[in-house]
Amino acid sequence: MTSITEVARLAGVSTATASRVIGATGYPVSAAARQRVLDAALALDYVPNALAQGLLKSRIAVVGVIVHDITDPYFAEVVRGVEDGAAADAYLVITCSSDRDPQRENSYVRLLRSMRAAAVVFAGSGLDDPMRNEELARHLDGLRANGAAVVHLSPHAFGAPEVGVDNVAGIAAMVAALAGMGHRRIAFLAGPPALYVARERLAGYRRGLVEAGLEPDASLIQHGTFDADGGAAAIDALRAGGPEFTALCCANDLLALGALRRLTELGVDVPGRISVAGFDDISVARMTAPPLSSVRLPLRELGRRGYEHAMRQLAGVAPARILLPTQVMLRGSTASAAPS
Amino acid sequence: MTSITEVARLAGVSTATASRVIGATGYPVSAAARQRVLDAALALDYVPNALAQGLLKSRIAVVGVIVHDITDPYFAEVVRGVEDGAAADAYLVITCSSDRDPQRENSYVRLLRSMRAAAVVFAGSGLDDPMRNEELARHLDGLRANGAAVVHLSPHAFGAPEVGVDNVAGIAAMVAALAGMGHRRIAFLAGPPALYVARERLAGYRRGLVEAGLEPDASLIQHGTFDADGGAAAIDALRAGGPEFTALCCANDLLALGALRRLTELGVDVPGRISVAGFDDISVARMTAPPLSSVRLPLRELGRRGYEHAMRQLAGVAPARILLPTQVMLRGSTASAAPS
DNA sequence: GGACTGGTAGCAAACGTTTACTGTAGGGTG
């Protein structure tokens, strides 16, 4: 493991000079010495020790991303976006799948603190859980005390995300689109009530209904887990409950995919009998049959902007909050309401 | 940013004693001193500096995973598996999406070397590209010279994976299953010819044909990119070429999903007219209509075992190679060959 | 009573960098 000391020795200079050449600082070094150092570094296959550098700076070129589960396409996209930004600066990205378990999340944050990660990006939504949030608050303070940047990409207990997505407008736009197709009874799969992002989306649904002049009906709203199984279960619950509806709007794509699968199993014609719409527009949405109508979220961009926001924080600028726009994508899973 | 020095001062002991308490080494410390140190650490919210520890050990508790693209469900699963293993040891996982670009891969490996990552897991397959492989060989040597463990999860230029999946047997089993349904003309979407893993899967296809007593026919094999667009394009090419076939076996699920989508667009009945089978069994496979028959790969386990293999390398044991078994999952996209 | 032993504790070096500070030489300026 070659160190800068050996490079300096081979080049016949002090470690200071070697460091100044390698680090490409502006400090003046004679052309001859510079060349000798460069040659030596190449000959010895010298790679600087980031730990030593980090120790000195109390910060290493690493960003942690806390996600629910990297296996969830939503988060994979976001992480990729963070990576895109990071790669440009030679930063590395640490992925932390917390499964929304407060304990795991805390232990990840602690590890990131211990390695002096330059920034921590919370990709997922916060959970309304006083116990958890108190502990989280302590950790956030700790992170910031360590000089790390903290960025949220979803609403959380302590406020709005620094960089986020306009969930309310997005869902409202989808509801408007469905209403525009003649749907009057639009059910909603809302996900877990404790998840702040799910609440925002529910609010978007309500706003969409109001704007379309439709009557809210609590029996049309189903809560549950935020994944495909939750979507399937919600279908069963809705059908058991008996409310009539011709369209189903979902708080995310996984719910919609699960609902779609269950409806297909039950022999319900989509979109003939029921239109189904998702939210997030993960890449799978295009691959189902029928392809899923959804609301496109610029997830990769969200990640990249989150990274950039963090870097600006580190640079001392306090950047403005950003809400990225969404886009309704109508595909085969939605159609005009059948004339009743 | 509290250091162990402050903890020691508050506890009224030397840093050595504080370190021995915090580090939970076996070194004897009196109960009184131990308690004072613990109290001080808690009061100051002390978090050890992993950079300083790493500097001393020339190694930090971090594993890098080189993937093609974290957005590809195959790799997301593998990364999650690595995370599962790592979490148990309080290791962190760095995700590196190289897009199979040699230059990006090399720069990631260099960064991982610079931070003295304890291990690097290459999740994706190698590419038959002499230039690239020469440079990669240098980096692997560098990694090992740094004392890092190196694990491959797919075949690569320098040999078989330390922990892998039985691609040949897997595809052969699927071909056998299709043949068992009466299919005699089975086409194959093979992916990029330069990718070692694609070659293995092609070999599995050939072996499956031979074992089923079927005639190989080069016109039934389509190469292309390893994603959904590649699958769609391959369908067009096959249909333009005109060879008859009743079943389509794909070297991975993304190819199959793209093929399925294109066939649906073209109004071809799946599985009535053509059976379609994928490989990998990513979670989306269950969500398409019809649900995709595929070969289940224990991807998450692959990642976890890869991590464990790396840890054993670090511990000085030279563990045996492992080939994980696969499982054919028959779903709605495959059916008996129509009597011709 | 002296030597030894075992349990604790601390000193200080080492890991690989960066950088403030000091030093030196040479050239320009008054």
Add this chain to the structure above:
DNA sequence: CACCCTACAGTAAACGTTTGCTACCAGTCC
């Protein structure tokens, strides 16, 4: 010629740990 400034080079301290070595103390054994 004296002075100062600039360009370059080196010394050494500092970052926060861990750990080998030494030191102290109280028993214990002969």
